Amino acid sequence: MTDVDLAFDEQEYIPAVAQDADSGEVLMLAYVTEEALRKTRETGEAHYYSRSRDELWHKGGTSGHTQAVEEVRVDCDGDALLYIVDQTGGACHTGYESCFHRTVDGETVGEQVFDPDNVY
């Protein structure tokens, strides 16, 4: 499916980082199956695999906050992906642009871009 060999783990996942093409912000980290990667490449919109719901996950399918994928990169040992995306709305279900909107000390560093009560 890809020219570069990918090292899916024993559960057939590979982690994928989404980065905003414009701001450079790291938006989220989620997991991808072979099917999710194929759907991403076929449709041009980011797909992941929801481990909690145990199903293919079209990002933004419910919220409208889709990610148009400009490029899919792979790391040197083939066991992680990087999606370069144009994010509609915010990536995080909490309303923040990025899921990484807190330091480990609990300080908020990110920007809230929508009110989740209006979306979900």
Next chain:
Amino acid sequence: MTDVDLAFDEQEYIPAVAQDADSGEVLMLAYVTEEALRKTRETGEAHYYSRSRDELWHKGGTSGHTQAVEEVRVDCDGDALLYIVDQTGGACHTGYESCFHRTVDGETVGEQVFDPDNVY
């Protein structure tokens, strides 16, 4: 150890993405144990856990290509970290600034910043 609860997986790892503080480049994805995170915070230099060597990994300990950590962020569900770093040299053992220097189609998109033959 941290104010935010972290969700280490059943192998006691949590994935950590390193992003260059200046360029915004996503440099690498690796795994962190509680000890690796503690060492990172104590020393200010990025530590990971090498799954292949099965040991604590001080990034750049051999090559000199250390990562000074400006901030450690955590995602909304506490199961992924983001290290914002000042990278000395390049992050990738192949000599590229980023481990994500190829598309999944095998096209090179990153920049080689050192000759690995001179480092390892």
